[in-house]
Amino acid sequence: MKKTWFFLPAAVLLTAAPLQAQNLTWFGSTACFGGATSSPSNRVIIPSCNLNSSTSTSMSWDSNDNSNDRSSISFSINEYNAADWPGGPASNAASNRSLAFNSVGQTRNLYLGYWSFDRDEGNDLLSAFLSMNLYFDAGTLNLNNNLKIEDVNQSGGDAIRVLGIDNPVAFSFGGYNYEFRYTGFDNWTNNQPNTESNYCQGAVDNALPVTFTNDVQRKLCGSITYTGRTQVAEPATLSLVAAGLMGLVGVARRRRDEA
Numbered sequence: 001m002k003k004t005w006f007f008l009p010a011a012v013l014l015t016a017a018p019l020q021a022q023n024l025t026w027f028g029s030t031a032c033f034g035g036a037t038s039s040p041s042n043r044v045i046i047p048s049c050n051l052n053s054s055t056s057t058s059m060s061w062d063s064n065d066n067s068n069d070r071s072s073i074s075f076s077i078n079e080y081n082a083a084d085w086p087g088g089p090a091s092n093a094a095s096n097r098s099l100a101f102n103s104v105g106q107t108r109n110l111y112l113g114y115w116s117f118d119r120d121e122g123n124d125l126l127s128a129f130l131s132m133n134l135y136f137d138a139g140t141l142n143l144n145n146n147l148k149i150e151d152v153n154q155s156g157g158d159a160i161r162v163l164g165i166d167n168p169v170a171f172s173f174g175g176y177n178y179e180f181r182y183t184g185f186d187n188w189t190n191n192q193p194n195t196e197s198n199y200c201q202g203a204v205d206n207a208l209p210v211t212f213t214n215d216v217q218r219k220l221c222g223s224i225t226y227t228g229r230t231q232v233a234e235p236a237t238l239s240l241v242a243a244g245l246m247g248l249v250g251v252a253r254r255r256r257d258e259a
Helices: 234-259
Strands: 026-038 058-059 070-079 097-099 106-117 124-137 138-153 155-163 169-173 176-187 210-212 216-229
Touching: 026 058, 026 070, 026 106, 026 216, 058 124, 106 176, 138 169, 138 176, 155 176, 176 210
Parallel strands: none
Antiparallel strands: 026 097, 026 124, 058 070, 070 106, 106 216, 124 138, 138 155, 155 210, 169 176, 176 216
């Protein structure tokens, strides 16, 4: 007597896991200037800076005589405290900031730190980069050479152009996907640092790329956008696929027995 086999169809469609949102906890940042080039060479001074631990960084460049006519940029990462931003980020403290993402495409703005450009007669810088590490509970985002500074020579003084490189930067933590973007600079008001909780929370005053032709103090701003989850098969779908494969095995055996 021939055997009768019952099997499930092999054509089982894979379904994706729902694009759930994930909250990130931002603990703080570090930063360093680097990758500087000049003409003539060796005109740029960047004090020793460790990207894994430095919360402030600076560089200066000279026109010709290594004296007091050096142009310079300094950058210090944000240092919120609990009074100014409850739960806000601070690189050397236990406090942090929760970034809630409720849906795909939602963006959270970040105040990254304090930027100061001192314009003088130094005009030999060709280019340099700012690198940052952003520390989250889910992992570290390494932004290596993603903010570029270019010198714009002008008679009687110096100017710089700031632009994003590979901007935005895509990254993932545990299958959750995001994009980071340097958005630009906000004007610095008469308020001292750490007195407002809404820095960089609206449209920036100077979107990238931007050229600074005078001394400026600005807030460097960025943003993170949640772009969804990496699509994976659900456990129930995997069970259906396994059942379909078992059905194919049954077909193969029946055909063999009937042969």
